[in-house]
Amino acid sequence: MTLRPLLAVLAAAFLLPAGAPAQTTWPARPIRILVGSPPGGPSDIVTRVFGEQLSQRLKQPVLVENRPGVGNSIAAGAVAKADPDGYTLVLSPDTVVTVNPLVYPKLNFDARTELANVSILALFTQMLVCNPAKGVHTVPELLAKARATRMTYASGGPGVPGHLAAEMLLQTAGVKMEHVAYKGPAPATLAVLSGEVDCGFLATPTVLPHVKAGKLNALAVSSAQPSPLAPEVPTLAKALNRPDLDISFKLVLQAPKATPPQVLAELERAAIDIMQKPEVRARLQLSDLIAVGSTGREAEAVMKAESARWEPVVRRLEIKAE
Numbered sequence: 602m603t604l605r606p607l608l609a610v611l612a613a614a615f616l617l618p619a620g621a622p623a624q625t626t627w628p629a630r631p632i633r634i635l636v637g638s639p640p641g642g643p644s645d646i647v648t649r650v651f652g653e654q655l656s657q658r659l660k661q662p663v664l665v666e667n668r669p670g671v672g673n674s675i676a677a678g679a680v681a682k683a684d685p686d687g688y689t690l691v692l693s694p695d696t697v698v699t700v701n702p703l704v705y706p707k708l709n710f711d712a713r714t715e716l717a718n719v720s721i722l723a724l725f726t727q728m729l730v731c732n733p734a735k736g737v738h739t740v741p742e743l744l745a746k747a748r749a750t751r752m753t754y755a756s757g758g759p760g761v762p763g764h765l766a767a768e769m770l771l772q773t774a775g776v777k778m779e780h781v782a783y784k785g786p787a788p789a790t791l792a793v794l795s796g797e798v799d800c801g802f803l804a805t806p807t808v809l810p811h812v813k814a815g816k817l818n819a820l821a822v823s824s825a826q827p828s829p830l831a832p833e834v835p836t837l838a839k840a841l842n843r844p845d846l847d848i849s850f851k852l853v854l855q856a857p858k859a860t861p862p863q864v865l866a867e868l869e870r871a872a873i874d875i876m877q878k879p880e881v882r883a884r885l886q887l888s889d890l891i892a893v894g895s896t897g898r899e900a901e902a903v904m905k906a907e908s909a910r911w912e913p914v915v916r917r918l919e920i921k922a923e
Contacts, residue, residue: 637673704760
């Protein structure tokens with residue numbers, strides 16, 4: 602190489618920001634998507650379906666890693682602190698952004714400022730279920746029993762969707778039940794199945810197979826519309842005579858905040874295309890999940906609106922965890 606071309610190459614190299622990744626080669630290695638709950642929950646189901654499709658699209662392996670705990674914040678915090686190179690992502694329920702900063706005061710990161718919202722991949726609901734030995738089959742029966750005796754309910758952790766849905770129900774009815782928190786919806790479901798805990802407002806995809814098998818009694822779903830997989834289960838809105846009540850939650854794909862715009866844009870396009878595929882929508886519907894695939898800007902707007910919705914609820918209920 603002559604001197605002039607060599608100088609041009611060196612000059613171009615020095616014009617790149619320090620530590621800037623070579624975007625023309627992304628992705629050049631496997632991508633990890635962290636999930637903040639154990640296998641079997643809505644986040645895990647959506648991530649594995651999405652990951653398969655993303656791997657085919659990008660021609661790179663997509664690895665799913667479960668890191669449960671602290672209301673999905675362990676996984677989200679790890680991604681917030683990861684290198685912003687597009688190789689480490691997280692799929693979380695919206696509560697990581699909207700609720701956890703209020704519930705967990707000792708978190709070492711802020712999901713609102715340290716994570717970029719790439720896309721809302723799907724929506725999911727909660728189903729109120731009880732152990733059959735408790736002899737309750739409807740919301741009024743549960744409320745009556747809770748007024749007469751001590752009752753417990755399980756959730757996947759403080760401030761997670763099931764906890765919020767249950768507390769909204771109890772506050773509306775003026776009834777108290779003891780909250781028992783677990784590390785994710787799967788272990789919480791096992792606690793209700795075993796009778797260790799009486800009931801639970803848990804992710805519909807997690808508990809529905811047990812309802813179908815007769816191992817759990819389903820009392821209500823948290824969404825405004827009945828579940829297409831369990832149309833006989835009434836909505837909480839109907840059970841409480843609150844037509845405006847809709848407690849559904851979003852699953853959001855996120856990346857470290859400083860991830861290059863080109864990478865975020867490619868991930869956003871992939872999310873939109875993948876979640877619009879009929880086969881993907883059909884697979885998720887089998888688990889009572891609704892595929893979305895939003896833009897990053899739309900996801901950001903939804904997170905702000907949901908934060909405004911849930912903040913007064915969390916403060917009023919004084920939901921706190923160490």
